[in-house]
Amino acid sequence: MFVLLGSNGQITSQLARLLLASGRPVRVVGRNANALAPLAAAGAQVAVGDAGDAAFLEHAFIGASAAYTMIPPCYGEEPIRAAQDRIGQAIATALGRVPVPRVVNLSSIGAELPQGTGPIESLHAQEQRLKAISGIDFLHLRPGSFMDNLLQVAPVVAAAGVLPGMEAADASIPMVATRDVAAVAARELLTPRHSGALLLHAPRHVSLAEAAAALGAAIGKPGLPYVQTSFDEGKAALREHGFSASAAEQMEQLARWLSTSPLASTRAAPVEVQPTTIEDFAREVFAPVHARLAGGG
Numbered sequence: 001m002f003v004l005l006g007s008n009g010q011i012t013s014q015l016a017r018l019l020l021a022s023g024r025p026v027r028v029v030g031r032n033a034n035a036l037a038p039l040a041a042a043g044a045q046v047a048v049g050d051a052g053d054a055a056f057l058e059h060a061f062i063g064a065s066a067a068y069t070m071i072p073p074c075y076g077e078e079p080i081r082a083a084q085d086r087i088g089q090a091i092a093t094a095l096g097r098v099p100v101p102r103v104v105n106l107s108s109i110g111a112e113l114p115q116g117t118g119p120i121e122s123l124h125a126q127e128q129r130l131k132a133i134s135g136i137d138f139l140h141l142r143p144g145s146f147m148d149n150l151l152q153v154a155p156v157v158a159a160a161g162v163l164p165g166m167e168a169a170d171a172s173i174p175m176v177a178t179r180d181v182a183a184v185a186a187r188e189l190l191t192p193r194h195s196g197a198l199l200l201h202a203p204r205h206v207s208l209a210e211a212a213a214a215l216g217a218a219i220g221k222p223g224l225p226y227v228q229t230s231f232d233e234g235k236a237a238l239r240e241h242g243f244s245a246s247a248a249e250q251m252e253q254l255a256r257w258l259s260t261s262p263l264a265s266t267r268a269a270p271v272e273v274q275p276t277t278i279e280d281f282a283r284e285v286f287a288p289v290h291a292r293l294a295g296g297g
Contacts, residue, residue: 002189003027003064003100005028005051005091006072007035008148010148011106014113014182015068016044023189029060046173052086059095063120066189069095069260070106071126073119078244084122092129099135104188106181107140108176109199110257112268118254119247142269143181144174144201145258147281150211151289157219158293162227163212166234166255169226170209172259174266177281180274197269206278219290231255 002019006012006031019026020043027045030036037047053070061067069091077083095103110117111124115260127140156164169175181200188194206214209226216224229237234255235248242250 001025001027001062001063001065003029003044004067005029006070006106007032007033009070009072009181010146010178011185012068012070013039014179014286015185017042018182018186019189019295022186022206024190024257027064029057052083052090054090054093056096056183057090058098059098061094061098064098066098066104067095067100068104068106068132068185068189070159071122072228075238075243075247077191077247078117079246080244080250081122082120085125088126088129089121091126092133095130095136095254096133099133101191102137102189102192103130104139104141104185105130106185107142107197109142109144109201109268110262111140111142111197112265115161116253117204117250118250118258120254120257121250135193137192139188139192140190140197141181141185142197142199142265144176144205144262144266145174145276146181147202147276148178148285150281150286151217152190154285154286154289154291157215157224158290161221161224163208163215164227164229164234164237165208166231166252167208167261169228170207171259172178172205172207172264173262174199174205175182175278176201176274177276177285180276187258195271199266199269199271200267200274201271202277203273203275204277205266214278214282215290218279218287224283265290 025158047060074083107123108120212224212226238248247281
């Protein structure tokens with residue numbers, strides 16, 4: 001049995017379908033039965049409950065030969081770090097009581113750093129918690145910034161014809177597509193190759209100005225500009241979309257870090273370069289979403 005945390009999130013849903021397609025039994029853990037319904041329909045067992053409840057997670061991990069763990073973003077929680085730590089500690093406590101032979105944990109590039117990275121700080125803390133558990137073969141996947149996060153501003157691209165963000169336009173950022181992360185996670189659960197930490201990023205690092213150019217070419221808007229907002233404007237926009245005040249502050253910290261120093265973290269662990277380029281993502285993932293938003297399909 002493969003036990004996956006994360007309900008119907010960006011990676012968990014793709015990972016679950018990959019494992020189900022291989023004929024493996026899958027149990028997906030989340031707090032929202034409606035979010036889990038598509039995976040249940042695809043053949044997964046579901047466990048509905050609070051990921052911050054160690055007793056619930058202990059029950060969910062029973063019988064697992066391998067597990068995928070992650071801390072959800074908790075962007076609406078106040079304070080966000082307390083919510084992240086509550087779930088992280090519950091995961092660690094449950095694994096300490098119901099050992100699972102193999103665990104693939106979703107972390108992030110920059111997780112070797114204890115501070116200065118916004119929401120990634122909680123992933124650093126979680127790596128440390130899990131390292132203290134003996135008898136489990138852990139792999140901490142450290143992906144770059146998700147290309148799929150660009151979908152969050154697709155409505156702005158469709159309505160205003162610009163790509164907005166708080167990061168510096170020319171900062172070179174390690175990025176990766178979530179489909180590639182899911183594929184590596186599936187492989188590492190089925191036929192483990194790595195332990196410790198593994199960095200994942202696309203064949204080349206990309207600035208947001210370059211990302212805007214790729215997106216523009218894919219949607220028929222060559223020269224789509226990237227517009228760097230002020231931190232105050234960016235945080236205000238996040239608050240309008242349901243982010244708590246502390247989550248918005250963490251996103252400012254993350255934007256500052258991505259604008260200045262993420263490349264040093266690409267040397268903090270072994271790297272596996274992933275196949276999806278920003279052009280692939282723009283054409284195959286972003287463009288169809290943009291077309292629907294723009295009324296073209």
